[in-house]
Amino acid sequence: MIKRAKRINEISVQLAEEAYKAYAGKRNYKRALEIYSLLAKYECIPKNISNYAKSMMARLGKKIEDTR
Template sequence: MKKRAERINEISVMLAEEAYKAYTGKKDYKRALEIYSMLATYECIPKNISNYSKNMMSRLGKKIEDNK
């Protein structure tokens, strides 16, 4: 069980990094939104990553509104 939790944590961090790169570097807001929404809603995601994803989703929402 501990090994599974470690693997979930590792993958969550990798996904959060990928979403951040999509948000800042590539300006691929759709991809970033997909990843952040998944990280924010799934129950098995660690709390700190989930909270970070929720925060980034709100930033992303403001960024999308500004571009319209």
């Protein structure tokens, strides 16, 4: 069980990093939104990463509205 929790935590961090790179570097908002929504939705994701994903989704929403 502990191994599983560690693995979920590692993967969550990697996904958050990938989403941030898509958001900030490549300006691929669709990919970033997909990853952040996944991280924000599931209960097995650590709370700090889930909260970070929710705040980034709000930022992303504002960014998308500004580009229209």
